Amino acid sequence: MLLTKQILAFRPNKMDWIFATKTFLAGMLALYVAFSLNLAYPIWAVGTVFVIANPYSGMTSSKSLYRVLGTLLGAIVSIVVTPALINTPWIFTFFLAFWVGFCLYISLLDRTPRSYICMLAGYTTVIISYNIVYNIDTSSVFDMAIGRFLEITVGVVCSAIVTTTIFPMHIGPAVKTRVSKALQDTRELFEKILIDEKELGNYSTALSSIARDIADIHVMAVHLSYEKSTLQGMTKPLQEMLHQLSMLVSNLVSMAERIKQLDQIDMKYRDALKVANEHIIDFLQRDHDISEFKLNALPESFDQDFAAISASATASQQVMLLSLRMDLRHFIQNVRALKLIWQRIQKGDATLPESVAPLTTNYPSLHRDYGMAVRGGISAFIVVVVATGFWILSGWKAGFMLAEMAAISACILTFMDNPVPALKIFIRGNIYAGVFVFLYAYGIFPYVTEFWQLCLVLAPFVMYCLMMFPHPPLTALALPLLMGTIMGLNLQNRYVLDQVFFFDASIGTVIGPIISVYVIHLVRAMSPDITAQRILSLHYKAIRQALYIPYGVNFRIHLRGMLDRIGILNTKVVQSDSLKKNIHLALIESSAVIDLTRIQELMNKMDDQLSIFQSLADLQSYLDDYFRAKELHQAEDELRNTLLNKIQNIQQEAFVLDDINIAQRLQVSLNNIQSSLCHATFDETAQVHLVSA
Incomplete structure (x- = not known):
């Protein structure tokens, strides 16, 4: 109901009109070129334009490249595997399920736009392979794969031409x-x-x-x-x-x-x-x-x-x-x-000051949720096996559409904690798309005889959907509605609509995502609270690891990863008050992690025979135990009290150190640890005076 109200209240602005007009022109250009080249499925050319559409030309260009690469990889795998396994349907099914799951796993670990390559390679292989099976009597494996690659490339090129020449909007x-x-x-x-x-x-x-x-x-x-902007490169x-x-x-x-x-x-x-x-x-x-x-x-x-x-x-x-x-x-x-x-x-200068140590690594030290990636891969594997198994066992000729849509819907929204609500909107979009396909196919297209007429009758519907794209809450329905309608119309040079296939395909495009919804709900879906709790466990583990990392570039890279994790934590809309408090405290804890490595640095400057040296070693051990208990969700109150007592004892021992500089730095770090890592209240801390000469 909320989404319906948002759509009814939607009023496109000037930029929405410009974006929709440009994208529509690119889509129609791609469709015209595909018709002219007599490609088997021109809908993939125009569909590609709409999938990669973005108000910013840089985002469109990057996604275009990633889509071409993902399609190429999927086409290569389908060409290699399909001839070898097409006569063993169950082995073929399990291979494709494994491939989709593996690609999705890699995609979820890479938190950059290039992750689109792996995700697309997974379900593109399924689409090409299952279309080959369906059209086995009329098409070859190579022709189908090359055709799909050409169709995607046409869409990408047409999109790039229009977005970079007509009112380009740079990021x-x-x-x-x-x-x-x-x-x-x-x-x-x-x-x-x-x-x-x-x-x-x-x-x-x-x-x-x-x-x-x-x-x-x-x-x-x-x-x-x-893109060509002032920040290019x-x-x-x-x-x-x-x-x-x-x-x-x-x-x-x-x-x-x-x-x-x-x-x-x-x-x-x-x-x-x-x-x-x-x-x-x-x-x-x-x-x-x-x-x-x-x-x-x-x-x-x-x-x-x-x-x-x-x-x-x-x-x-x-x-x-x-x-x-x-x-x-x-x-x-x-x-x-x-x-x-x-x-x-x-000024276009990419060099860093010599005194600034770079923190960028070949594999960026950002948070990666391996648990979510594994669950996402497993859910995609199960979805492909169940949907394809249904196709095989039922003997339903149009069941390939069900299996393709199941594979696609198992992948596209798995970056979310719980993709189920969004997938339900996706299903609604496909249902509405079936209605629009019926209206166009039987109410409008019989009167269309020229390409310009086709563009004219498609313009109102397509442009209205496109105008919702720049508004994320509305895109959830607009994208599946538009893509479902365009793909369902199956526009070709010799356009013939098979009524039986139309109804079979419409049913398949709804049942496929429903299978994904049930599997993802059981295997993959997690509430924001659960996700936040898991990320917090990784946060506590990272604090323990910081105990043993000497200060330097490696430590700063480690701390950068911790702060990135905090940024992700703060995007989670959790309900638990205790979790909200722990997320708040996690930011404070990250600020004091540097004091852990300073303790190690100061110990290296001390005589290891001193009693305070052993006390600091014991403190490190207590800190490790304390944060391990927090990581494993175990009771830590007793460990915390022991820690605070140990810190206060060491603060007193610092007065006997001969090196005043070490004593003062030690007191500073101990104070920060008890305040920001142990979250000691004012009443729990002894107000120790600074060691002076």
Whole structure:
């Protein structure tokens, strides 16, 4: 009902009209070329235009390339496998089921637009192979596969010609706007955290939003290589800049947590902090053209400002202030590095400053949900076996349509936690499409004798569906409705509509997705709460791993993956209050992970015969046990109490260390661990004074 109300309330704007007109022209051009070349199934040419349609030319171009590559891979597999297995239907079925499941598994692990290649290769093999079986008496395997590849290529080429020549809309300016907004939001949040104590209560919401923006821009940047805009070719440096920005998010969280601790003790330091904040903001805004040789520069009054802050603070606040000072210094340097990288990107310079260690790897260190990928692959395997088995056992000639639609619907929406509601809309779209096919085939097409007439009668329906594409909630129904209608009409040069096949195919296009819905509901579907709980378990595991990673590029790459996971967590609409709290705490925990590796670094500088060295080793072991318990959803209260007691004992032991620098850094890290990793309240922590010379 909600979707119906949205459709009734839909009013297309100017950009919707432009997008729909361009896409419709590209579709009709593809159909005309396919007719002219006398291709067997021109509907695949026009259907390809609609599937890859996107307001941004870069997204259309990239998806076009991925679709061609996926189709080519699927065609090659079908050519190789079909002749060998066509006479053993059950072995053929299990091979295709395994292939679709494997391709979907790989696709779900690759969180970039190129994942479309693998997913498409899986169900394209099924489509070509089953069409070969259906048309075995009239077509060869090679002709069918080549025909499908040519049809897809025609659609891709026609789409590229139209979208890049008629009012092209580049994604580069949109990416530039999103990046500028993320940097602006980060700066504004920094100002609020240091000035407005009320902002500390909801800073995590704003930072979570920034983390989501980083993840979105990371994906959008992939398309920059496929268009001619000011940011063309800047995908890698832009993604590297986003990696560095995610480090800044962690930095902001750490600052906010230290200020919250300071406020709990005494707020007299706030006046001096505001003065320092004004100097920092003025310094960051003053340098518009940053030199690489001055990236580590600080405001001239930085040391004096912090001396004034320390003088106005109590003795028990000095540990937190030392930590805050370190965070502010890193924040200033990171902001300047980001500004320099962004300046270079906008000038077309893809190089990074020498002092900035790149965090990009050949296989991006982003969150990958192997459990979801496995379940998705298994569900696709079962769907193909059940649907194809029904076709084989029933002897229903048009059952191949059921099996094809089952395979397609088993793949297209598995990136969602629970694809079932969206698949139900997909089924509704196919049902409505059957009605439109009937109306066109028997009410309109008998009077159509010229191509221009065909375009004229298709225009109102096709363009209205296309105008809904730029609006994600409406696309869920518009895309299956449009594709179901176009594919169901099966337009050809010698157009003849087989009434029996029409009804059989219409039934198959509905029953196939229904099979997918039931299998996915049983095997694959998960609530956002379950998904969030699983991601949190991976988060706790990553904290344990950080205990043993020395500080350096590898650690920063590991932390980047953790922050990406936090961004995904914050997209989950969970119902459980405890889960909401844990998701909020996960962001805070990530900000203190660096203190785990600092403990290891400080231990390497100590005499291993000291009692404090063994105490720190025991602390690492306790932390490992604590987060393992959280990872496995076991009771951790007793472990947490033991940890807090151990930390407070080590804080006292730090006073006997001869090296004052090590003692102070140790106190800072221990304070951060107990506050941000163990979430100790003010009453649970002993206010230890800073070790002084």
